[in-house]
Amino acid sequence: MPDAALPLPSAALPHSLGAALARGARGRCPRCGGTHLFAGFVKPVERCRLCGQNWTLHAADDFPAYLSILITGHVMAPVIIELGLKTELSLGAMMALVGTMALVLLIALLRPAKGGIIAFQWWMGMHGFAARPGRREALGD
Known part of the structure; x- marks a missing residue:
């Protein structure tokens, strides 16, 4: 596959930061939206199979975990606070319930957070991505 991303029709590109973030948070390629952004749970694919965008340039690091x-x-x-004030649960049962809920929520938020951060970096042209790629390509520059 060539080093640069393939040209896309402007209809396939996101027309706003919000659209790019939504694609990334859903685990789709922020550029074309046509295929998966992740090869593993939070490991992005090296290149998009459809548009050829290189996703190894991102630098999400620990920010998705902090955000989650x-x-x-x-x-x-x-x-x-509500559980502490309104239930008759024992302390051990309450801790088990809260710990399980927090763990499930953290795991559920981690992948969308990483996808959104990668999409944000791509849209803003950060960390080696071309400057404002969605805008530049959508405007035909």
Whole structure:
């Protein structure tokens, strides 16, 4: 496959940052939306099979985990407060319930967070991606 991404019709490209983020969060290629962004749970494919976009340039690092933890903490705080005030659960049962809920939420948010961050970096032209690729290609420059 060539080193550069294949040209796409402007209808296939996302026309806004939100559209690119939505594609990435759903685990789809942020550029074409036609195939999977991930080869593993959070390991992105090297190149998109349809448009040829190189996804090895991203630098998401630990940010998806931080974002997942931040969201989980904000969701779980009121749940923990309500459980503490309104239930007759024992402390051990409450800890097991809260721990399980937090773990499930963290795991469920990790992949969409990584996809969204990769899409954001691509759209903004960060970390080796071409400058504003969605805008440049959509405008035909």
